[in-house]
Amino acid sequence: MPTREELALTVRTVISDVLGTEPDEVHERTSLLDDYGIDSLELMEIGARLERTLKVRIELQDLTAAQNVGHAIDLLQSRLAVPQ
Known part of the structure; x- marks a missing residue:
């Protein structure tokens, strides 16, 4: 299992790829x-990429329930x- 820091980098990178920003522009x-x-x-798209990258099932309601990146x-x- 990745550390929280590794997971955070993965999430920020996927989000920035989809949104066309830089990972350091996406904060907790x-x-x-x-x-x-x-x-x-x-x-x-973010959910699908995270599922592929992390090999974990992510429910859409989990993504919509998240109030922020952290x-x-x-x-x-x-x-x-x-x-x-």
Whole structure:
């Protein structure tokens, strides 16, 4: 299982790839909706890429429930800790 720092880098990189930004522009407190106006297709693309990269199942409601990037990282970390 990756460390939280490794997971955070992966999440920030995937988000920045989908949104066309730099990973260092995406922070723990970044709200994808408020800060980037992300739409459902972009959110689904982020989820699909994270599933492939992390080899974990991510429910759409988990992604939509995440209030910011840090919350999404915490959610993914707890998902990775549970055997699939």
